[in-house]
Amino acid sequence: MALLCLIAVLGGPYLTDIATEAMIYTVMAVGISIFMANSGIVSFGHVTFALVGAYASAWQTCCAGMRGVFMPGLPQFLLDSKTPVLLAALVASLLASVVALVSGAAIMRLTGAAASIALLSLLFIVKTIYENWDSVTAGQSSLVGLPLYVDMWTAFGFASAAIVIAQVYNASSFGLLLRATREDEAAARASGVNIWRQRLIAFVISAFVTGAGGVLYGHYLGTLAVNVFWLDMTFVTLAMVVVGGMRSLTGAVVGAFAVTGLRQTLLALERGVDLGGVSISLPSGAQEIALAVILLLILTFRPQGLVGDNEMTWFGGARDSS
Amino acid sequence: MNIVQLLVDAASLGSQYALVALGIGLVFGVMRMINFAHGDLIMIGAYALVVPTAADLAAPLIGAWPFPLLIAGILCVVTLVALATERFAFRALRKRGADGSTLLISSFAVSYLIQSLVLFIHTGRPKSVSIFGALTQQVTIHGVRVGLVDIVTIIVTILLLLGLSLYLRRSRAGIEIRAAAEDFTMARMLGVRADRAIALAFGLSGILAAAVSLLYVAKTGVLDFRMGVPLAIAGFVGTVIGGMGSLPGAVLGGFSLGAASMLLQALLPAELRPARDAFVYGLVIVVLLFRPQGLFVTGNAGERI
Numbered sequence: 226m227a228l229l230c231l232i233a234v235l236g237g238p239y240l241t242d243i244a245t246e247a248m249i250y251t252v253m254a255v256g257i258s259i260f261m262a263n264s265g266i267v268s269f270g271h272v273t274f275a276l277v278g279a280y281a282s283a284w285q286t287c288c289a290g291m292r293g294v295f296m297p298g299l300p301q302f303l304l305d306s307k308t309p310v311l312l313a314a315l316v317a318s319l320l321a322s323v324v325a326l327v328s329g330a331a332i333m334r335l336t337g338a339a340a341s342i343a344l345l346s347l348l349f350i351v352k353t354i355y356e357n358w359d360s361v362t363a364g365q366s367s368l369v370g371l372p373l374y375v376d377m378w379t380a381f382g383f384a385s386a387a388i389v390i391a392q393v394y395n396a397s398s399f400g401l402l403l404r405a406t407r408e409d410e411a412a413a414r415a416s417g418v419n420i421w422r423q424r425l426i427a428f429v430i431s432a433f434v435t436g437a438g439g440v441l442y443g444h445y446l447g448t449l450a451v452n453v454f455w456l457d458m459t460f461v462t463l464a465m466v467v468v469g470g471m472r473s474l475t476g477a478v479v480g481a482f483a484v485t486g487l488r489q490t491l492l493a494l495e496r497g498v499d500l501g502g503v504s505i506s507l508p509s510g511a512q513e514i515a516l517a518v519i520l521l522l523i524l525t526f527r528p529q530g531l532v533g534d535n536e537m538t539w540f541g542g543a544r545d546s547s
Numbered sequence: 548m549n550i551v552q553l554l555v556d557a558a559s560l561g562s563q564y565a566l567v568a569l570g571i572g573l574v575f576g577v578m579r580m581i582n583f584a585h586g587d588l589i590m591i592g593a594y595a596l597v598v599p600t601a602a603d604l605a606a607p608l609i610g611a612w613p614f615p616l617l618i619a620g621i622l623c624v625v626t627l628v629a630l631a632t633e634r635f636a637f638r639a640l641r642k643r644g645a646d647g648s649t650l651l652i653s654s655f656a657v658s659y660l661i662q663s664l665v666l667f668i669h670t671g672r673p674k675s676v677s678i679f680g681a682l683t684q685q686v687t688i689h690g691v692r693v694g695l696v697d698i699v700t701i702i703v704t705i706l707l708l709l710g711l712s713l714y715l716r717r718s719r720a721g722i723e724i725r726a727a728a729e730d731f732t733m734a735r736m737l738g739v740r741a742d743r744a745i746a747l748a749f750g751l752s753g754i755l756a757a758a759v760s761l762l763y764v765a766k767t768g769v770l771d772f773r774m775g776v777p778l779a780i781a782g783f784v785g786t787v788i789g790g791m792g793s794l795p796g797a798v799l800g801g802f803s804l805g806a807a808s809m810l811l812q813a814l815l816p817a818e819l820r821p822a823r824d825a826f827v828y829g830l831v832i833v834v835l836l837f838r839p840q841g842l843f844v845t846g847n848a849g850e851r852i
Contacts, residue, residue: 267648269655331832334839338581338651339791342783343835346828349780353825456776460659467652510667517660524653525639528646 241377247485248380249441251478254465255387256435258477260427261466263400265407266337269459270344273328273351274321274432275439276454280355280362281317282440283449286310288370295368298360310374314440321436322429324351329428333421336410348459355451367450375445383441384478387434391474399426457513461488464520470530479531484516491515551691553813559697561805562704563759567778568785568801569711570755572794575786576728577748578641580650584632586779587661588753592625592760593770594665596676605674605770617678622757629753632657633746641745658779665772673771682765696766707758708798711751715794724748728792777824781805784831790841799843804831 257271284299285308293304308316332343355362362368394400403423406413414420443449461484469480497506523530567585574582596610596617609620636657640650677683682696715721720743726734727744735741759778764770781804789800808827815823834842 265648267651328832331836335787335835337647338575338579339787339839341648341651342581342780342787343832346780346784346831349777350825350828350832353822357822357825456659456773460655463652463655471648471652508667510663513663514660514667517656517663520656521636521653521660524645524649524656525636525643528640528643528649 243485243489245375245377245380245445246489247482248377248384249375249438249445250462250465250485251384251481252380252387252441253435253438253462254469254477254481255384255391255474256431256433256438257462258466258474259391259394259431259434260424261431262472262474262477263395263403263407263427264424265472266344266424267341267463268344269341269463270347271431271435272454272459272462273344273348274325274435275442275458276348276351276355276451277324278314278317278321278436278439279443279449279454281320281436282310282313283368283371283443284361285313285316286372286444287368291370295363296361298358310372310444314437317440318433318436321439322433325429325432326425329425329432333424333428348455352451352455362451365451367448369448371443371447371449373444373447375441380441380445383437387437388474388478390430390434394427394430395474399423403427461516464516467520468523468530470532470534472534473530473532473536475536476530476532483531487519488512488516549691551689552693553809555693555697555701557806557809558802559694559700559805560809561802562701563762563778564781564785564805565798565801566704566707566755566759566762567782568789568797568804569708569794570752570759571779571782572786572789572792572797573724573748573752573755576792576794577724577731577745578637578650579647579731580637580654581783581786582752583651583654583658583779584661585752585756585782586775586777587658587665588625588629588632588756588775589760589763589778590665590772590775591628591661592621592757593676593764593774594669594772595621595624596678596764597674597770599668601668601670603672603674605669605676607676607678610676610678614679618761621761622754625757625760626750626753628661629749629756630746633749638742638745658775662772662775669770669772671772673769675768676764676770677768678761679765694766696762700762700766703758703762707755711755714751720744720747724751728794781808784828788831788834788841789843793841793843796841796843800841803842 253271253275256274257268260266260271261268284296284303285306288295292299328347332340332347335343356365358364402413402418403426405416406418406420406423410420439454465480465484466477467480468483469478470476491507491512494507495509495511567589571582571585574580574585596607597605598608600606609617609624612620636653637650640653645653679696682699684695685692686695686698715725723734723739723744724747726737727739727741731741734744763774763778782801785801785804786797787800788804789796789798804827807830808823811826812820812823815826819826
């Protein structure tokens with residue numbers, strides 16, 4: 226918080242932008258982490274919920290009088306709606322949860338790698354539908370003119386809310402039961418835990434938070450295109466969760482900031498920097514390659530991530546979260 | 548569309564997916580890791596056909612060689628890349644006792660790395676290349692016109708499956724791979740060398756990936772740095788619906804998926820056809836709802852404790 230104030234006062238627009246982006250990704254990473262950290266299942270599909278959330282918010286708030294032109298297929302009540310942006314964000318995130326409830330009811334029956342793959346195919350399904358559903362998503366072209374209400378403080382508010390939701394869930398009996406299934410599926414089942422149900426609960430909550438992240442993303446950039454919500458975003462958000470620490474909420478937050486900082490640094494280097502009169506610039510595309518290599522190195526040499534299993538508490542100091 | 552034509556198309560796409568699923572299944576068997584980078588091996592095989600350059604027009608490199616050399620060249624390139632990913636990315640992880648999710652994410656990272664490298668070298672613009680020009684013609688069998696490349700795909704797949712199953716059943720190395728897939732720790736205690744069995748599985752999956760690259764490019768003639776992704780997803784899903792860890796299951800799963808896609812393509816009304824994949828994978832999720840352990844698995848599918 227203090228850091229943010231400092232950025233707001235001193236940082237100028239560039240740092241403010243980076244901080245905003247980092248916090249939008251924090252919301253998504255926290256959303257993914259609610260499911261991944263507690264269930265131990267790697268999710269390649271959470272970007273689905275960012276996609277659903279972002280478009281659902283656009284349906285309610287986008288582009289003033291142009292909505293009917295971009296998205297003629299929307300039902301009348303949506304074409305007319307003048308929903309306030311925050312209410313729209315809430316409704317959009319709830320829609321993401323509904324998608325998670327319906328799809329999760331099937332996918333959460335799978336375990337391990339099979340579940341990860343099924344989650345990826347969920348993303349593939351939803352992306353294909355949105356790409357071809359021209360009348361409500363503008364298909365393969367972009368939507369422009371989303372209200373730009375996301376600044377650093379909005380993002381901070383959302384990120385804080387996301388962290389609170391995650392902490393409440395982690396501290397709840399649901400969180401504890403799900404972590405039990407993560408540690409030993411057979412033992413948890415033998416103790417009477419309904420694995421499917423516990424996973425589904427976490428999945429729905431995490432979809433809500435990730436959906437909110439997608440909403441922010443759309444209203445931060447002001448434009449939306451379906452193909453943004455595909456492997457690149459999956460990779461970046463997953464990298465955040467892994468770099469920070471796959472099994473910890475603090476890890477997701479730390480990872481979101483670390484990876485955003487790293488990407489922005491590399492992007493700045495791609496644009497070129499002046500060092501003592503000599504301009505140095507990385508070739509474009511170096512950012513993706515460097516990020517992949519760093520992720521591989523972290524997985525090999527510090528697979529528990531930057532913070533490991535530790536959680537930060539509100540009062541400082543760390544405790545073990547297992 | 549004629550029914551025979553449709554069946555040939557369905558069998559052709561099914562064969563392609565079966566080969567992808569088998570390649571993924573082989574590695575999964577010995578390592579319990581879904582290899583995300585398998586699709587990118589296919590992509591590498593296709594890009595190896597042309598000169599690496601950022602220019603728009605791709606001059607053929609290996610693609611211009613006479614066809615036995617061409618096939619051998621692509622097989623070598625893809626197998627070497629497959630072995631390299633194993634040696635430099637996955638082996639270190641395995642030696643450190645990485646768990647399943649770490650391996651899964653690292654293979655995703657390898658896949659992303661390969662895609663970024665190809666994007667870096669070749670740019671993201673799709674390129675075209677034509678190989679085996681003779682295959683693009685149609686042949687008429689009993690008055691039905693079918694693509695020659697589809698027939699060849701089916702035949703090559705059958706030959707590869709026969710060859711591979713002979714190799715896995717009869718040769719010492721093949722039996723070691725199957726033993727390692729059955730119970731890795733036990734196989735090691737009985738003298739199977741882990742590194743070798745795993746490298747061999749990667750090598751075989753590389754050969755299968757190379758075959759898919761050639762068949763795919765012969766049919767479409769298009770190169771794109773993301774071309775491996777839908778194929779890989781089809782392969783993953785094939786192994787999942789076939790029952791993870793079962794090689795015949797992977798083949799049948801992949802084949803059913805491809806055949807179902809083609810049939811849906813023919814049966815869906817025209818305006819829904821672009822979203823065909825959504826229907827196919829939606830169907831898959833419904834199938835998994837009823838048989839989460841996979842379609843073609845019986846008996847000891849659950850994880851051993």
